[in-house]
Amino acid sequence: VTADRARILIVDDKENMRALLRDILAPRHDVVLAADGTAAVALLESESYEVVLTDVRMPSLDGFELVRLVKERWPLTEVVMMTAFASVPAAVEAIRRGAYDYIQKPFDPDDVGLVVTRALERHRERASARIAPTASPPASESELAVLSYREALASARDRGSRDYLSALLKAFGGNVSRAAERAGLERESLHRLLRRHGIQAGVFRDPGQSGGD
Amino acid sequence: MLHDQILQIAMEAQDDAEALARQAEASMEDLNRHVRATQHGAILLTIIAHVVALVTAVIVGLYLYSTMARPIAKLAAAAARVGAGDLETEIHIERDDELGRLSRRFNQMMTSMKEHQKKLLQTERLVGLASMSAGIAHELNNPIGVILGYAKLLRRREEPVDPKMLAAIEEEAERCHQVIEGLLELTRGGGLRATPIDLRAVVDDVVGRLRVKGAAPDVVVEVHGHASAQGDETKLRQVVTNLVANAFEACGRQGAVVVLIDEPRAGVVTIEVSDTGTGVATDARDRIFEPFFTTKPAGSGLGLAISRAIARAHGGDVALASTSARGTTFRVTLPSNEGGSS
Numbered sequence: 214v215t216a217d218r219a220r221i222l223i224v225d226d227k228e229n230m231r232a233l234l235r236d237i238l239a240p241r242h243d244v245v246l247a248a249d250g251t252a253a254v255a256l257l258e259s260e261s262y263e264v265v266l267t268d269v270r271m272p273s274l275d276g277f278e279l280v281r282l283v284k285e286r287w288p289l290t291e292v293v294m295m296t297a298f299a300s301v302p303a304a305v306e307a308i309r310r311g312a313y314d315y316i317q318k319p320f321d322p323d324d325v326g327l328v329v330t331r332a333l334e335r336h337r338e339r340a341s342a343r344i345a346p347t348a349s350p351p352a353s354e355s356e357l358a359v360l361s362y363r364e365a366l367a368s369a370r371d372r373g374s375r376d377y378l379s380a381l382l383k384a385f386g387g388n389v390s391r392a393a394e395r396a397g398l399e400r401e402s403l404h405r406l407l408r409r410h411g412i413q414a415g416v417f418r419d420p421g422q423s424g425g426d
Numbered sequence: 427m428l429h430d431q432i433l434q435i436a437m438e439a440q441d442d443a444e445a446l447a448r449q450a451e452a453s454m455e456d457l458n459r460h461v462r463a464t465q466h467g468a469i470l471l472t473i474i475a476h477v478v479a480l481v482t483a484v485i486v487g488l489y490l491y492s493t494m495a496r497p498i499a500k501l502a503a504a505a506a507r508v509g510a511g512d513l514e515t516e517i518h519i520e521r522d523d524e525l526g527r528l529s530r531r532f533n534q535m536m537t538s539m540k541e542h543q544k545k546l547l548q549t550e551r552l553v554g555l556a557s558m559s560a561g562i563a564h565e566l567n568n569p570i571g572v573i574l575g576y577a578k579l580l581r582r583r584e585e586p587v588d589p590k591m592l593a594a595i596e597e598e599a600e601r602c603h604q605v606i607e608g609l610l611e612l613t614r615g616g617g618l619r620a621t622p623i624d625l626r627a628v629v630d631d632v633v634g635r636l637r638v639k640g641a642a643p644d645v646v647v648e649v650h651g652h653a654s655a656q657g658d659e660t661k662l663r664q665v666v667t668n669l670v671a672n673a674f675e676a677c678g679r680q681g682a683v684v685v686l687i688d689e690p691r692a693g694v695v696t697i698e699v700s701d702t703g704t705g706v707a708t709d710a711r712d713r714i715f716e717p718f719f720t721t722k723p724a725g726s727g728l729g730l731a732i733s734r735a736i737a738r739a740h741g742g743d744v745a746l747a748s749t750s751a752r753g754t755t756f757r758v759t760l761p762s763n764e765g766g767s768s
Contacts, residue, residue: 227568229594233575236591270564272721297567298560318571322579401582 218243219333219397220260224253224267224279225295230318234266237322238329241397250274254282262290264332266325269296269303277306284311289340291332295320314370323402323409328370330396331377375410379417382407387417497525504532513540561718565605565726569598601726608728611664612717612735618658620740622763625697626652628659629685632666642674642681651687653695654763661736662760665744668729669699669756675722676703676754690762698747700755711746733758 223234224247231246238244245262247253249271257265265283269276280292291313296303307315313332316324385392393403407414497519507515515536519529576591629649637643655662673683681702688696706714706721713719715734720727734744740760747757 227572229572229598230568232590232594233572233579236579236588237575297565297571298563318567319574320571322575322582 219263219329219336220245221329222247222253222256222262222265224248224250224265224271224276226268226271230268234325237325240399241326242329250276250279250282253279257283257287257290261287263336264329265290265292266329267292267294269294269307277310280307280310280312289336291336293328293332323398323405326398326402327374327377327406330398331373333397334377371410374406375412378403378407378410378412382412382414382417385417386419387414389414494525497521497529501528501532508536508539513543558717561727562605562609565718566602569601569605572598573602605726605728608726608732609717611732612728618661618739620656620658623655623657623659623662624652625655625662625687625695625760628663628666629670629687629697632663632670633683633685636667636671636674641671642677642679644680645674645677646682647685648682649685649687651689653687653690653697655695655760656763657740657760658736662740665733665736665758666697666699668733669744669758672729672756673699673701673703673754676701678703681753693762694742695760695762697758697760698755699758700753702753705749705751705754706746711749714746715744 219242221238221242221244223231223238223244225231225234226249228248231248235244235246245256245260247256250267251274253265253267254274256262265279267276267279274282276294276296280294283290283292292311294307294312294315295318296315297318304315313335314328316328381392381396382389385395389403389407390400393400396403398406500517500519504515504517513536516533517529519526521529573595576595580587580591626649633647633649637647670683670685677683683702684698684700686696686698686700688698710719710721714721715730716727717731718727719731730744737744737758737760742758742760744756744758747755749755
């Protein structure tokens with residue numbers, strides 16, 4: 214069971230940041246780079262992408278404009294926004310416009326892999342079910358405003374990540390290598406993520422089952 | 427004899443008549459005297475009445491002045507002082523009536539106004555600090571993100587080290603360093619070593635250096651005029667470098683950069699740096715001098731903020747003189763050398 218290589222579009226005006234994201238994701242996915250929103254739209258018009266990973270602050274067309282355009286014209290494409298400075302209004306605005314998630318720089322390469330994997334999962338679910346795009350925020354605006362942005366989003370993402378990783382491990386009977394392969398993550402990266410989220414793969418190994426194939 | 431008798435009678439009658447007349451005259455005179463005396467008394471009385479009235483008026487006026495007009499004038503003067511911005515104003519009217527209460531109210535109002543003012547200043551300072559922190563976070567988190575990302579990637583992967591990754595780490599660390607230097611520059615006060623400076627020589631040198639670095643080889647550069655300014659050469663060179671480099675970038679691949687050094691006028695020299703770029707967007711015009719505001723992908727957003735801070739430390743300024751779809755002009759003003767210290 215090998216995960217299909219997904220087409221990922223990375224949009225960032227900082228050259229080294231684009232290169233880093235490509236180096237993180239290229240081993241598992243087909244990565245295309247764009248230096249700003251306008252270039253990204255041109256690329257989206259010529260080919261389809263499953264996930265767009267975009268910076269917020271960019272000249273000409275910025276990340277907020279881009280997520281609005283993508284959701285309007287390519288509703289099945291998931292957008293993950295990246296920012297070097299997170300603020301509550303910006304996060305609320307991104308999610309309101311339909312972004313799947315909002316991650317903060319500096320980030321751990323494993324987390325980038327995981328957020329892309331989860332965004333892809335959602336893309337595939339929606340593509341197969343043809344669910345109409347709904348911009349349903351993971352937490353209400355008031356909830357986001359009460360807690361600090363970081364706490365709110367980090368706890369929401371942690372919960373989401375834990376649920377996802379548990380479901381993934383369960384589906385593969387605790388076999389980390391096969392789970393990693395299916396999710397498009399490196400085996401070591403998945404191991405680190407499991408450790409970080411306090412999930413033990415052994416729990417999902419069912420002696421009653423025949424190895425979980 | 428009868429005649430004599432008659433004459434006698436007549437004479438007596440005449441005497442009587444005269445006496446009567448004299449008497450009448452005397453009584454008329456008496457009457458007149460009386461009338462005059464009465465008149466005199468009336469005038470005196472009138473005068474006395476006027477004097478008394480005047481004295482009373484003065485006394486009442488003085489009383490009113492000290493009890494009403496003076497406190498009201500004090501209030502008016504205090505209100506004027508507050509109007510002029512002096513929030514330390516206080517009124518001292520130690521009385522138990524309405525005016526006393528009014529003055530105490532006034533003082534209470536001033537106390538709460540001072541508190542509000544203090545809070546407002548604090549809020550403004552916090553807002554300034556917040557936007558500054560956001561800028562610093564943005565400018566540093568990007569390069570730190572690249573450094574950390576590559577460091578983790580390199581440590582975890584068993585592949586041989588890619589020199590390109592190391593180069594990226596190096597570049598981004600250098601970038602962090604530049605941001606911090608820029609911030610220090612922005613907040614560093616004083617320390618100007620003012621000497622006479624040949625502005626033409628500085629501009630020519632800056633243009634030459636940027637050319638050597640390979641900036642916009644197809645952009646035409648013109649420098650006109652000569653002037654001498656009073657200032658710190660290293661810092662003024664930085665201002666000129668920022669503006670000329672910006673002009674090169676604004677031109678893109680082709681265009682023209684014109685630097686105009688104007689003769690000193692009223693102790694002020696002017697340098698205008700113009701480009702043939704596409705101009706500054708309307709919504710960016712008010713913000714280009716804000717620290718960390720940038721419209722360029724590689725810009726830190728500190729160049730113009732630093733340039734302005736340096737020019738102002740010299741007693742001059744940097745301003746956006748004009749901008750349109752056909753180009754932009756920035757104007758630097760500095761104290762001239764000829765005019766002495768301004």
